[in-house]
Amino acid sequence: MAPQLAEFDHTTFTTTSQLKKSAHLTNGFSHHEDIRDENPEQDLSDDEFATISIRNLVHDLCMQNGGGHGGSALGMAAIGVALWKYEMRYNPCDPEWFDRDRFVLSNGHASMFLYTMNHLVGYNVWTMEQLKGYGAAKLNGYTTISHAHPEIEVPGVEVTTGPLGQGIANSVGLAIASKNLAATFNKPGFDVVRSRIYCTTGDGCLMEGVALEAIALAGHLQLDNLVLLYDNNQVTCDGPLEWVNSEDINTKMRACGWEVLDVLDGTNDVQTIVSALSYAKRLVGKPVFINIRTVIGAGTAAAGTAKAHHGVFDKESVAKSKALTGLDPEKSHVVPQRALDFFRERRAAGTALAKTWSDLLARYAERFPELHESLDARRRGICGDFDQVLSGIDSQQLRGLATRESNGVILEKLWKSCPALCGGGADLANSNKITYAETDVFHPLTGYKGRYLRHGIREHAMASIANGLAAYSPGTFLPITATFLIFYIYAAPGVRMGALSGLQVIHIATHDSFGEGQNGPTHQPVEIDSLYRAMPSLQYLRPCDAEELVGCWQIALSARHQPSMLSLGRDPVGQVPNTSRDKVKLGAYMVAEEADADVTLASCGTNLHYVVSAAELLKKRHGIKARLVSAPSLDLFQLQDEHYRAAIFPLDGKPVISVEEYVATTWARYVTASIGMTSYGYSASNESNYQRFGLDAKGIEGKVVAYLAKLQGQNARTAGWHQL
Amino acid sequence: MAPQLAEFDHTTFTTTSQLKKSAHLTNGFSHHEDIRDENPEQDLSDDEFATISIRNLVHDLCMQNGGGHGGSALGMAAIGVALWKYEMRYNPCDPEWFDRDRFVLSNGHASMFLYTMNHLVGYNVWTMEQLKGYGAAKLNGYTTISHAHPEIEVPGVEVTTGPLGQGIANSVGLAIASKNLAATFNKPGFDVVRSRIYCTTGDGCLMEGVALEAIALAGHLQLDNLVLLYDNNQVTCDGPLEWVNSEDINTKMRACGWEVLDVLDGTNDVQTIVSALSYAKRLVGKPVFINIRTVIGAGTAAAGTAKAHHGVFDKESVAKSKALTGLDPEKSHVVPQRALDFFRERRAAGTALAKTWSDLLARYAERFPELHESLDARRRGICGDFDQVLSGIDSQQLRGLATRESNGVILEKLWKSCPALCGGGADLANSNKITYAETDVFHPLTGYKGRYLRHGIREHAMASIANGLAAYSPGTFLPITATFLIFYIYAAPGVRMGALSGLQVIHIATHDSFGEGQNGPTHQPVEIDSLYRAMPSLQYLRPCDAEELVGCWQIALSARHQPSMLSLGRDPVGQVPNTSRDKVKLGAYMVAEEADADVTLASCGTNLHYVVSAAELLKKRHGIKARLVSAPSLDLFQLQDEHYRAAIFPLDGKPVISVEEYVATTWARYVTASIGMTSYGYSASNESNYQRFGLDAKGIEGKVVAYLAKLQGQNARTAGWHQL
Incomplete structure (x- = not known):
């Protein structure tokens, strides 16, 4: 084994003698005094007792099924006490209480930290039995809410995290949501929205x-309602x-416009963290980064090293730690009454908080009835009268526009009618x-009242961020994002997490083909479509014209627990007959029938226009009769019954392309052959690219004719799928 | 129109009176003296004349076909003079000269800047005719090297850029490549590798x-051979x-370990940029960030505003600018002889540089014959004796290992044998x-001699970065990357650019299913596979065991102009009969034939092992005889002829699943039905997930039986594809 490139200091602060007291936040430095060495639990302050109690429960979760990511959870115990005991406004009796502070565990692998805290403060669903499920979900019928990573469906979890970095962006979204709601609804003396966002990383x-x-x-954006707590343990999975x-x-954070506070012994020093959080709350105009030095795997033999990142810990350390709070080291999953008393008072406190807020809201309703109604509608997820707006759109008036242009027109109308719509482009x-x-x-x-987000590049x-906005409170915000489809x-990682989390976000993806402006x-x-069409829960919608686009918006706005992606073209294109907003939900439908057709041609988006022209050429020059299918959504089509699917893409052996x-x-x-791309595109004009890759009317015509000639009347289904 | 949120200062430096002289780099400040107002071209210094000549050519490229991204190119003209005239070591007569400095245009939309410079300094292929092709590639037969974004296939272009940010990472890869080569091959007095990396952003x-x-x-990594020139024009596409x-x-860059230099009038002040570059060259232990304040669209009516980002410029400004260098405003695509003389001497200079280097290399060959041979082999892209290493691997000895484990063993052997291998995981x-x-x-x-890269998360x-390494000089480096498939x-954006650019990178994607450790x-x-299997040029390879993995490595190492992704399992699995390293290249092949089979079952990776067991259950319990196909690569299979494809996935109407x-x-x-996922996975043990989603032997058995029952002997092809 070669020497390490540099030595790593893994000082641990594990015994009572090392526990630091009387630490105060002073210009980023903590002052410590070492005290006491004996009589463990009586000597411990409430904070210390609570900190070690968290660790002991984390130990049990780690040991019960042979592993998990316990190291960070151990190191963050004091942070847990500071946040859940002293800082955050929440109600364990009602996890969805609207004005709660939001906590995001961006380092989602440390899920047992969050689960342990939720149990200790007394969320109803977070029973000890649930904690015992961590790492135990082995059988088909077995379910637990103690997933390896926090999942949004579970009470007490604000967003699903795990893939690193995204939780921080979710938090920014949550902070924007809170700021925007506060700006919109708060009135002097009536701060009906006060929620702050706390994120650990x-x-x-x-x-x-x-x-x-x-x-x-x-x-x-100067999001001063956002606090990022850096679990600075100086260790990654590898070393x-x-x-x-x-x-x-x-310095980097300061350069980005953040206020930075330091906590030097974040492993144990609860009150310095509390002071930093308290100071953070008083700062105006900056988000706050609290750099909290911690020791990964605190209190174990692996403390301060990558070995503590995941896996089990040494039994001796666990036993010692339990002894500190007077627990029998032989027993597991026991929380001392002192710790329970310390944390569980948050239930009453939370109920009182919620009551105070409800009273405030009642007074607000009297004083500002319209605002209250508006806030109430937002909270109930009422998305304006979008049905009426959409049904009022005459797609004939948008004829000849590119779908991205039509979309601009539609979005502008929706934006006015639906106050939940928010977001913007990159x-x-x-x-x-x-x-x-x-x-x-x-x-x-x-004053943060605006809803359009300039995300920068x-x-x-x-x-x-859109996921964070959508997660703030279901339906209260309906975020959009926008950029080119390629980007x-x-x-993609964010779009995926939104789909996995069942968050309604509408992604506006323009320039969706090689016809993107050379x-x-x-x-x-x-x-890129292959990814999004395969991505569970995401609806990839590719309309061919404004009429279908209206249908796509109806679908996207109605799907309250799914994101959608609108795939839009850059350029104006020709007419497709018989398109129907109402039929978009079928995924695919006939736009031109032909008795005794020789072939079915299916397409969507810009390319469908070329297919319409190709069908004319096929008929005129070759006497080939084609049925035409518009297929704006293969996802939705797959949800139709077999009968309908076979009616659109017949199984009679005639070619379907x-x-x-x-x-x-x-x-x-669905088809017997495909005309498409087998390579990347080319830097040339949009029109010439259709020609270059054989996807214009002429190209399609030639390929269809050649395919039919090759088949010589053979059953196209039994001939197998062909790439044309 | 609402007022702008803040005013934007778009001071322009456009007339001779505003051209700044005698600027010196002094603690990040430039001192300027305003001089002269009349007699344009005689009054201009060579640098000024050159700068304006670049702009005039850019104007022509913008105007010739009604647009393009000209604004940055205009603002960067002085940077162009500093780099191509004074700073960079390159040879226009031999774009591939090995020890050249590498230039990366990370802001790839400003491609006409690079093209203009390549033309002015006299790259053979970069004729005026080629420049005229910019924006003109409209017809099928028409080709040009003046693509909208720089493409690596073109001489004088180091990497393909356009999607923002990646060029900077490519540059880091190039800088690592140069550092590593220098550390490996340079000897006192024999600096055979001196190339430095310049990147504009x-x-x-x-x-x-x-x-x-x-x-x-x-x-x-303290990459002091890397200079990042920030075209700080304070304008994006939107505003x-x-x-x-x-x-x-x-401050942010300094916090990241970079040296930062400022140039205040980068629009015109060539010599301050030169001074900064010169200073950068002397710095040790830090990459250098030169923050160069420029004016987008310099010298036009749109100067300093988002309007200058793309599109044409006002004719008046263009005419004025041409007049400055004595050009007839009515004529286009003319470069004054003075500018040509100024730039074209780089041809002779470059030839001399290359000659000096060749001489040095010849002396090096005499003095250090083994090193020279080794360098020469690297330059010729000889990838060790990988064939021998791979053929020496007895996959029987790797039986029972997870494919990620086998891969570790194989990679370790290859690493020793193939000095071009480099890179590592996140x-x-x-x-x-x-x-x-x-x-x-x-x-x-x-001392930068190591080849393993710790990328961090x-x-x-x-x-x-891997793309940058691969692009340094074809075959000299063969980078690997590694992380979980999900990550x-x-x-993905980087993997895609590597595939588009034809760069050989091997991506090691472990934990490739819901069997990833709960x-x-x-x-x-x-x-994720749907993306990579659809991505042109990328080879997505999913072996089921060590034997196939050897074949995958053979394919990945042999494909000199394609990236590959090895998709590997976390857990040990059972045996698959008759797997063959040699047959992997067919993409799919039979591992078990059955006379009069009732069904063909195809799979790959971990799931194939369950299919083998399912086939046994089907036979034993139901008398159903199954042919078994191993399909490690659908990409490669699609390249086989129809005859072979039909031999593997028969078209006789029997079910293929x-x-x-x-x-x-x-x-x-290829198949008539698929057993697969239609949702996201679940946090539970690997084995239980196969059970949960019906993808274990029993689950497969049940679905196959139900499908056959449903078909009732009907031709499976004409029954259409089924999701089971």
Whole structure:
């Protein structure tokens, strides 16, 4: 074994003699006094007792099924006491209490930290039995809420986390939500929205690009209701942090517009963390980064090393730790009454908080009835009268516009009618055709009343911020994001987490083919749809015209627990007959029938227009009769019954051909052959690209004719799928 | 129109009276003297004349086809003079000269800047005719090298850029490559590798997470051969930068370990930029960030505003600018002889540089014959004796290991034999089973001789850095990356750019299913394969055992112009009969034939093992005889002829069923039914997940039986594809 590149100091603060007292926040330094050495539990202060009680429960969760990510949870115990006992406003008796502070565990692998806290403060669902489920979900019928990573469906979990960095961006979204609601609804003496956002992060999250994007934006937006607590344990999964990072994180955060506070012994020193949090609450105009030095695996033999990152701990240390609070080391899953008393009073406190708030809200309703009604509607997830807006749109008036242009028109109308709509693009607003008033920008200068978010060129953060907005309280916000379809590959991890979390976000993906304005293959999606069409729960919708786009919006707005992606074209295109907003929900439907047709042609988006022309050529020049299918959503089509599916894509052996400017794999479920891309695109004019890749009317015509000739009347189904 | 949130100062420096002289780099400040007002071209210094000549050519490119991204190119003209005339070591007569400095245009939309410079200094291929092709590639037969974004296939372009931020990470890869080669091959008096890396960036790149990740790593690695020139024009596509960013970028860069220099009038002040570059060259132990204040669209009516970002410029300004260098405003695409003389001497200079280097190399060959031979082999892309290493691996000895474990063993052998192999993981080395010696880490403390890269938790930067390494000189480096398959969704934009660019990178994606260690759905890829299987040029390889894995490595190492992704399992699994390293290249092949089979079952990876067991159950309990197909690569299978494809997946109407723990769309091309995922995974033990989702032997058995019963002997092809 070669020597380590540098030595790593893994000082531990594990015994009572090492517990630090009387620490105060003084210009980023803590002053410590070492005291006492004997008579463990009587000597311990309430904070110390609580801290060690958290650790002991974490030990049990680690040991019960042979592992998990316990190291950070041990190191963060004092942070847990500071947040759940002293700082956060929440109600264990009602996890969904509207004005609660939101906690995000961006270092989601430390889930047992959150679960332990939820149990200790007395969330109803977070019983000891549930904690025992951690790492035990082995059988088909067995369910537990103690998932390996926090999952949003579970009470007491605000967002699903695990993939690093995204929790920080979610927190920025939550902070924007709270700021915006407060700006919109609070009145002097009536602060009906006060919720603050607390997010813990490890070293890992702070290396991820998505977090760095979100941090820069949070500083820019001066989100002073956001506190990021850095569990600075200087260790990653592989080894000491200094192996991979040597930046000055405090200076970096300050440069991004954050206030930075230091806590030097965050492993034990509860009251310094409390002081820092208290100071943070008084700061105006900056989000706050609290750099809390902790020891991973505190109190165990692996303390301060990568070995503590995951896995079990040594029994001796666990026994010692239990003895500190007077527990029998042989027993597990026992919380001393002293700790329970210490934490469980949060139930009564939470109930009182919620009561005070309800009373305030009642007075608010009397004094500001309209505002109250409006807030109430938001909370109930009423999304304006979008049905009426959409049914009022005459798609004939949008004829000849590119779908991105039609979308701009529709969005503008919806924006006015639906106050929950919020969000915006990652630069490119002009290209995405998203118009907004300067006064409607979310920004300190507009007093945070604006709903349009300028994300900067930060696609991944944009998607994850949207998830945070959507997660604030179901239906209260309905976020949109926007960029070119190709750049949704930057945002993909966020889009995925939104889909997994069942969050309604509408992604507006323009420039959705090689017809994107000749930027070239770097900007031309040919395979991005394959990801999004395969992504469970995400609805990828590719309308061919304004009429279908109206249907897509109806679907996207109605799906309260799913994100949707609107895939839109850059250029104006020709007419497709018989498109129907109402039929979009079928996923695919006939736009042109033909008696005794020779072939079925299916397409969507821009390419469908070329298919319409190709069908004319086929008939005129070759006497080939084609049925035409518009398929704006393969996801929705797959949900239809077999009978309907066979009516659209017949199984009678006649050829069924898909045509789309993408790699064709997703179509193969339904068709006998596909005309599509097998390579990247080309930097050339939009029209010429259709010609170049054989996807214009002529190209399609030629390929269909050749395919039919090859089949020679053979049953196309038994001939197997063909790439044309 | 609402008022702008803040005023934006768009001072322009456009007339001769505003051209600044005698500027010197002094503690980050430039001192200017305003001089002269009349007699344009005689009054201009050579630098000024050159700067304006660049702008005039850019004007022509913008105007010739009605647009493009000209604004940054105009603002960067002085940077162009500083780099191409004074700073960079390159040879226009031999774009591939090995020891050239590498230039990366991370703000790739400003491609005409690079093209203009390449033309002016006299690259053979960069004729005026080629420049005229910019924006003109409208017809099918028409080709040009003046693509909208720089493409790596073109001489004088080091990497393909456009999607923002990635060029910075590519540059970090290039800098690592040069550092590592220098450390390995240079000897006192024999600096055979001296290449430095210059990268320009706009505001956009610096907001992107991938850039921020790469910047942190470059500072950590103390890459003092890397210079990042910030075209600080304070404008994005949508508007002034301050709309979306208010960070202190200089402080942020310093916090990341970079040296920061300021140039206040980068629009015109060539010699201050030269001084900064010169100073940068003398610095040791830090990459250098030169913050160069420029004016977008300098010299036009749109100067300093978002209007200048793309599109045409006003004719009056263009005419004025041409007049400055004595050009007839009515004529276009003319470069004054004075400018040509000024720039074209780089041809002779470059030839001389290359000659000096060749002479040095010849002396080096005499003095250090073994090193020279080794360097020569690297340059010729000889990848060790990998064939021999691989053929020496007895997969029987790796029986019972998880494929990630087998991969660790294989990689260790290859690493020793193939000096071009380099790279590493994004944390998780223990999980990815990538072993390395501490002394083999690329780091200042190892004198940069190590080949193992610790990327930190920076997946996107990792992929883009790998692209930079691969792009340094074809075959000289063969980078690997590693993380969980799920986290390749973070890296996807980089993986895509590598595939588009034809760069050989091997991505090691472990934990490739819901059998990933019960982390839960956040960590369980069910749709990521759909992206990578659809991504042109990327080879997604999913072996079921060590034998197939050997074949996968053969394919990945042999594909010199394609990236590959090895999709590997976490857990040990059972035996699959008749697997063959040699047959992997067919993409899919028979591992068990049955005369008069009732059904064909196809799978790959971990799930294939369950299929083998399912086949036994089907036979024993139901008398159903199954043929078994192992399909490690659908990409490669699609390349086989129809005859072979039909031999594996018969078209006789008998059922052909795919089984895989992914969303099944990609299989539908070949099979009549698929057993797969239609939802996200679940946080539970690996084995129980196979049971939970009906993908274990019993689950497969039940679904196959039900499907056959439903078919009742009907031709499975004509029954259409079924999701089971």
